[in-house]
Amino acid sequence: MRIAMIGGGYVGLVSAACFSEFGHEVHVVENNPQRLYALQNGEIPIYEPGLDTLVNTNMRAGRLSFGNNIAAAISDVQAVFIAVGTPPRNGDGHADLQYVYKAADEIAQSLTDYTVIITKSTVPLGTSRKIAERIRQKNPKLDFDIASNPEFLREGNAIGDFMRPDRIIVGTDTAQPERSQNVQAILRTIYRPLSLIEVPILFTNLESAELTKYASNSFLAMKISFINEMADLCDKVGANVHDVARGMGLDKRIGQKFLHPGPGFGGSCFPKDTMALMHIAEEHQAPSRLVEATIKVNETRKTNMASRIIAHCGGSVKNKTLAILGLTFKPETDDMRDAPSLSILQRLDDEGAHIQAFDPVGMETARPLLPHTVRYCSNVTEALTQADAVVILTEWNEFRALPPEFLKTHMRGKIIIDLRNIFDPKTMIEVGLQYYSVGRAD
Numbered sequence: 001m002r003i004a005m006i007g008g009g010y011v012g013l014v015s016a017a018c019f020s021e022f023g024h025e026v027h028v029v030e031n032n033p034q035r036l037y038a039l040q041n042g043e044i045p046i047y048e049p050g051l052d053t054l055v056n057t058n059m060r061a062g063r064l065s066f067g068n069n070i071a072a073a074i075s076d077v078q079a080v081f082i083a084v085g086t087p088p089r090n091g092d093g094h095a096d097l098q099y100v101y102k103a104a105d106e107i108a109q110s111l112t113d114y115t116v117i118i119t120k121s122t123v124p125l126g127t128s129r130k131i132a133e134r135i136r137q138k139n140p141k142l143d144f145d146i147a148s149n150p151e152f153l154r155e156g157n158a159i160g161d162f163m164r165p166d167r168i169i170v171g172t173d174t175a176q177p178e179r180s181q182n183v184q185a186i187l188r189t190i191y192r193p194l195s196l197i198e199v200p201i202l203f204t205n206l207e208s209a210e211l212t213k214y215a216s217n218s219f220l221a222m223k224i225s226f227i228n229e230m231a232d233l234c235d236k237v238g239a240n241v242h243d244v245a246r247g248m249g250l251d252k253r254i255g256q257k258f259l260h261p262g263p264g265f266g267g268s269c270f271p272k273d274t275m276a277l278m279h280i281a282e283e284h285q286a287p288s289r290l291v292e293a294t295i296k297v298n299e300t301r302k303t304n305m306a307s308r309i310i311a312h313c314g315g316s317v318k319n320k321t322l323a324i325l326g327l328t329f330k331p332e333t334d335d336m337r338d339a340p341s342l343s344i345l346q347r348l349d350d351e352g353a354h355i356q357a358f359d360p361v362g363m364e365t366a367r368p369l370l371p372h373t374v375r376y377c378s379n380v381t382e383a384l385t386q387a388d389a390v391v392i393l394t395e396w397n398e399f400r401a402l403p404p405e406f407l408k409t410h411m412r413g414k415i416i417i418d419l420r421n422i423f424d425p426k427t428m429i430e431v432g433l434q435y436y437s438v439g440r441a442d
């Protein structure tokens with residue numbers, strides 16, 4: 001099948017590479033000149049494990065190509081995916097749909113033959129129908145259908161998640177049963193290799209598909225905020241949050257995953273999608289107090305984490321040297337969008353700390369976003385040198401593997417503040433370090 005993908009970012013590029021690996025012929029339209037130039041030359045403008053090989057293999061096989069012209073890209077395709085960004089709108093936290101509508105308008109102007117237009121971007125309820133209306137207005141004679149196919153991949157594990165998802169959600173206009181059946185058949189063909197490994201495809205109406213995406217992200221975010229609150233309680237009462245999480249998670253109705261405490265959730269999606277769902281629910285007079293609370297708990301958490309670091313450093317970080325290990329919102333990505341490090345480091349800088357940071361891949365993206373006084377180090381050892389305290393902000397494997405003796409030898413002080421619980425408390429204390437983690441009071 002011939003497919004066009006509008007947007008070559010995290011989702012567009014990974015989806016396009018995986019669809020081409022399925023055997024489809026995929027052309028990606030990317031309008032950022034630097035990103036496009038890199039992609040056309042086989043370079044990957046984002047850090048995502050395995051993506052380089054997958055993209056280059058499929059480019060060489062002639063199944064994956066890149067350009068900036070929507071008209072040329074969609075002239076002879078059967079399906080066009082829209083995978084552009086839907087960031088929070090300046091000021092009010094609603095999803096900003098300007099990129100989606102611009103892409104839809106360009107598609108409307110260029111299509112001549114029957115095509116299915118599929119929203120892969122995360123969009124508020126009703127957006128797929130609005131896209132269809134816009135296209136109908138701009139190109140009244142065009143025969144097309146609209147579908148919603150939200151994406152559930154995680155950064156850092158994107159290819160694995162795309163190739164072996166728990167489910168695929170496809171929303172269609174079920175008010176037109178025949179057309180809906182046809183669209184379902186096209187989407188089944190696109191995802192055929194996954195049906196062979198028995199990945200369920202759930203067909204719904206457009207609104208259910210759009211809401212499933214927001215509801216899933218918000219539920220996971222809520223789960224994280226819940227365990228973060230339990231971690232704080234564990235600290236007070238002498239319980240161990242990992243035992244509690246395991247005990248809870250063994251109940252299959254709860255599940256083990258996304259019960260790891262930390263400095264609060266970040267990234268390009270949980271913060272913006274919880275905010276967008278809160279607004280969507282308000283607009284439809286069905287407010288979600290749980291989603292509102294999740295957002296508030298997470299904001300407070302980041303502030304509390306900065307205060308906790310200051311408290312563990314004896315009540316002040318003024319003129320103290322802090323080694324910060326990890327800046328990205330999670331490991332295996334260079335993405336800094338809404339990373340907890342942004343607000344935490346700002347506060348530590350405001351309080352007069354000297355910050356020496358190291359992140360295996362995120363420092364280039366982080367530099368323009370963090371206080372200009374932050375010193376970027378080329379490795380862990382450099383960050384530890386003369387440090388009074390070490391703060392673990394992201395659980396990169398490279399940090400997990402650090403022997404406690406190594407930390408003790410290379411730093412000046414003894415304080416380790418581990419906001420990701422990557423070290424064993426007993427071992428750290430045995431070598432003479434002052435070790436603080438999250439929700440592990442015993």
Ligand code: NAD
Nearest residue numbers: 007008009010011029030031032084085086121122151155
């Ligand atoms: P991104 O910002 O990394 O990528 C979007 C890309 O689209 C950019 O490279 C931009 O230049 C390009 N673009 C914008 N308008 C264009 C146009 N008219 N023509 C061609 N290119 C255009 O965003 P992302 O992280 O890939 O997210 C895309 C969507 O997928 C969002 O709605 C997001 O919520 C959703 N999503 C993201 C993830 C994730 O892990 N990042 C996971 C699931 C869903």
Ligand code: UGA
Nearest residue numbers: 151152153154155224258259260262265266267269329330
């Ligand atoms: C998340 C979802 O997991 C994906 O299913 C979804 O497709 C994506 O958002 C999206 O819509 O963009 P992602 O943000 O890439 O994926 O990464 P996650 O692994 O979900 O982590 C998000 C944040 O939660 C990170 O800051 C992470 O550190 C934090 N987290 C995660 C915890 O604090 N504890 C956990 O147990 C899990």
